[in-house]
Amino acid sequence: MSETSTVLLTRASREHLDALERIETASFITDRISRRSFRRFIDQDIGDFQVLLSDGEVVGYYIVLYRQATQLARLYSLAVAPEHRRRGFGTKLLDAAENDADERHCLFMRLEVKTDNFVAQAMYHKAGYYDMEIRAEYYEDDSDALVLQKLLPSFELPEGSNGTQRLVPYRTQTTDFTCGPASLLMAMAYFDIPSNDAHYEELEIWREATTIFMTSGHGGCGPHGLARAALKRGMQVTLHVSVDGPLLLDSVRNNDKKQVMARIQEYDIASLKEAGVPIVVGDYTVSQLIADLNNGKLVVALISTYVFDESKAPHWVLICAADDNYVYINDPDQDTFPWQSAANRQYLPIPIATFRRAFGFGRRKQKAALVLEKSDNAPINQYNDA
Ligand SMILES: CC(C)(COP(=O)(O)OP(=O)(O)OC[C@H]1O[C@@H](n2cnc3c(N)ncnc32)[C@H](O)[C@@H]1OP(=O)(O)O)[C@@H](O)C(=O)NCCC(=O)NCCS
Incomplete structure (x- = not known):
């Protein structure tokens, strides 16, 4: 030329x-x-x-x-x-x-x-x-x-962030029932809350937050249990749920199992209330979500992956950012989008209309989202002062 x-x-x-x-x-x-x-x-x-x-x-x-x-x-x-x-x-x-x-x-x-x-x-x-x-x-x-x-779409750091804003680090969940803990660990890494052994802690958070039963196999994590785990690790949490009381019971047929799930969540709810964690019952809207993200918070949300892979499992993802067209998620599961590399699952763009369909789980589209920020009095390392 x-x-x-x-x-x-x-x-x-x-x-x-x-x-x-x-x-x-x-x-x-x-x-x-x-x-x-x-x-x-x-x-x-x-x-x-x-x-x-x-x-x-x-x-x-x-x-x-x-x-x-x-x-x-x-x-x-x-x-x-x-x-x-x-x-x-x-x-x-x-x-x-x-x-x-x-x-x-x-x-x-x-x-x-x-x-x-x-x-x-x-x-x-x-x-x-x-x-x-x-x-x-x-x-x-x-x-x-x-x-x-x-x-095609890629997340662009907002103007004026002059390169100081860090991307939320990515991690893949190591079991098929620890999407919630893996999402929390990504938030912890972003907020600089150290974890002695993230591999172990993924399982530890699951033990703290599991609903015990779920559709099949091991139960995943419930919103209230996850909120307690986040609080314990030095994050400030606001919990948004569409239902007052225990969630995710619809996916289980057996009455005894339902009772166990309800009992554990009721205890979690009582503990959160005692700790003064706001539990907001109602519809957590996409505009609220965008406002929270723009205020530097991160959101762990329960989605149904049905719109992506036609599987009906409840799934926790970490929402890192949003713009006019997309919300950007760190999806800890490598099976939701099997053709994507780990780099592509970090800040994966989901069109807002698609997200609206995916947000919520089950017949009654029960919604749950943990809005997280670093607490001012976050312990430097929870393991050291235990
Ligand atoms: C493929 C094609 C469009 C590339 O056009 P081009 O103008 O030569 O491409 P660029 O100069 O932008 O080169 C882009 C990259 O392609 C690769 N590339 C292009 N020609 C190459 C060659 N002869 N050998 C090895 N790599 C080559 C290189 O990675 C190159 O990057 P680099 O120059 O920094 O090393 C052209 O070769 C073409 O028209 N081929 C026939 C039609 C075709 O195959 N179309 C695509 C099928 S849908």
């Missing part, structure tokens, strides 16, 4: 058809987009179709398609003319395609590429795409496709 060359992106139009056809023929051996198809994408204004011009010459293009009612964008095609490759144009096109999809509030960009197209794969991997699966005999010549995907 010469110093003076001008590079700009513009919407594809009929005047670009000759160049597009040339780039397509030079770039792909099978599954080429025909001139007719290019024209249809242009005339019917389908998806986002942009060409990159360098000194007025078309040097590449991309097409992103969207499906209604999914938050998935599909990079249908992207190519750079052979004589203009390795000058950053491919990356420029990919960045622009992702911006388009992000503006439409898509969560993911997905694409297929031939398994032997290592050049394109190198570009996508470098841009943060991860391999999802191989689709056998996907192309016209029966070759296989590698499906790649990237999570």
Whole structure:
């Protein structure tokens, strides 16, 4: 690229058809987009179709398609003319395609590429795409496709935080019943409350906060028990629950088990009251949640993962931040979004509308959220002064 060359992106139009056809023929051996198809994408204004011009010459293009009612964008095609490759144009096109999809509030960009197209794969991997699966005999010549995907929205530190704000550290729960304790441990790490042995403490918090029974297997943690565990570890807690009294009993059929669950939660409620912990009964709204987060608090919330993975288990996650479109959660469970890396489960963006559906558990959509902040008189280390 010469110093003076001008590079700009513009919407594809009929005047670009000759160049597009040339780039397509030079770039792909099978599954080429025909001139007719290019024209249809242009005339019917389908998806986002942009060409990159360098000194007025078309040097590449991309097409992103969207499906209604999914938050998935599909990079249908992207190519750079052979004589203009390795000058950053491919990356420029990919960045622009992702911006388009992000503006439409898509969560993911997905694409297929031939398994032997290592050049394109190198570009996508470098841009943060991860391999999802191989689709056998996907192309016209029966070759296989590698499906790649990237999570698009990323949490941006608010303006004015001048880099001093720290992200909430991430940890994966080590058992399938310790999502609550793992969420609390992340909050503790953020508030600089030390833990002698976080591995042990995850189980210790569970012993303090478990409802004993639940749908199947070991019981998870209840909101009141978790609030007590947070208080004990030097956090100031406000507990928001949609129901006065014990929660999560609906998921258990056996009456004896219900009674045990109720007894333990009633004791927890009495202890919280004695300690002066506010228990707010009512609907904890998304606007309250956003206000709390903006005031530097963290929120451990009970969600149903049904909207994500169709499993009906109650699940605790740590909500770290929110903006106009997303709440960002640290999800301690690596099974909720199995295709995500640990880095992607930190500040995982959940569209606000999706969060509204996920927040709450069971037929009666019982809600529970612990709003946490560091208490002024937090012990430096609870183990040292025990
Ligand atoms: C893939 C393609 C779009 C890359 O375009 P480009 O303008 O050369 O890409 P860039 O210059 O921005 O390079 C981006 C990265 O891709 C990788 N890459 C590009 N060409 C490469 C090559 N020949 N060998 C190894 N890696 C290569 C590198 O990681 C590069 O980053 P770097 O230059 O910092 O090392 C281009 O090769 C192309 O059009 N190929 C044919 C069509 C195609 O395969 N499309 C994708 C399928 S959907």
